[in-house]
Amino acid sequence: MQISTLHGSIPTPTFMPDATYGAVKAVSFPDVAKSGITEIVTTTLHLEQKLGSEYVKKQGGLHKFFGWDRPILTDSGGFQVFSLIHRNPNKFNKISDAGASFLDPATGKYSLLTPETSMIIQNNLGSDIQVVLDEPVVHDGALSQGREAVERTTAWAKRAKDKFLALHNLTSADFDNPKVQRPLLVAVIQGGNNFELRKQSADSLQEIGFDIYGFGGLPLHNSKSWKNNAPTGFHHELLHYVGSLVHGDKPKYGLGIGTPDDLEYCIKLGWHIFDTVLPTRNARHGHLYVSSGQGDAPYTNYDLLHIKTQRYADDQNPVDSTCGCECCTTVSRAYLRHLIRINESTGHRLASIHNLRFYARLIERFRS
């Protein structure tokens, strides 16, 4: 499948690293491109708070500002607000039908993010793929709570699409006309771990009509996180089910997915788009993804290599002998270990380049 955007066509499957604050941490955009990554994700909420979308607009939009001319997806900010609210419960941090309100922990400033403002911001940013504001659910919350989140996500999706049409001066018919050039719109299917709710969410969102459908709500930064309480098999079963709910040939986007094994599983199920912080965050923490047999902790289709550990102190080999990235062709495990251990940014960069390349290679295997 090819997904056509205002900044080029995206072959699927695709993995898009997160440049949440406007940067893929530790690496430059040319580094990202050289790794074989062709699309990136950035976040509405963080950019709005750190820069302001009007500012970005004045700078000529995200592509010009970043120096990145390939597709950019902007996340709605819903997940970030939700995660923030759950970490810091107080009377200002809450979700209502109007939107998500919260205090910025950095400035103490009160903000309200609504389906409409999220669209306005993303429009100012000039992204190619835009995500409507949704409400993730805590998986083990009460059923009524999950239902409420699904219904709110639907209502917000409707409002967001209306706003999107208004901002672009489009009618519903224009939206469905493939000849009309515009950013693509993603709606996120919620419903936690409840199959009925997932179906309700998928059906109602598809009735409104979007370009891409996302799988949302997993995982949350919560001690009761899904992954701790449910077997991976359940997660996979749910992804299988939700994937089957999306009609036609619409692209399917697994938000926040996942480990290389999760990715591979989802690709085989027919999911197309993925983003996760794992390769970049883990790289900074010294966890490298390598081919099976080359690391110290085996998973189904790959190994993890804990580069900071003693076992690599005298290891002159590249991180992964099958990888041709800058890291694997220029430094030994022993030297990378040293760089990461002293918190040297060069080490963060090389490790991130490697993990990004690992994800890119994984994806490339499944492109026809």
Next chain:
RNA sequence: CCGGAGAUGGCAGAGCGGUCAAUUGCACCUGACUGUAAAUCAGGCACCCUCAGGGUUACGGAGGUUCAAAUCCUUCUCUCCGGA
């Protein structure tokens, strides 16, 4: 040579009679990270026993006081700061 201060676990540095196998930081070891408020977080870090727990050595060396000493006394060694 005289006067003063001090010697604590890899390092720095608390503790100054029992609640001290010893606060804390760094270093070190291990693990976790899934729409990044994570270059973060969690655990470990004298030795032995199978965990709870118990047992051995330990706060420069050697003696001593005390039911009990890293903490008090004597002495030795070494370091630092002043004065000759």
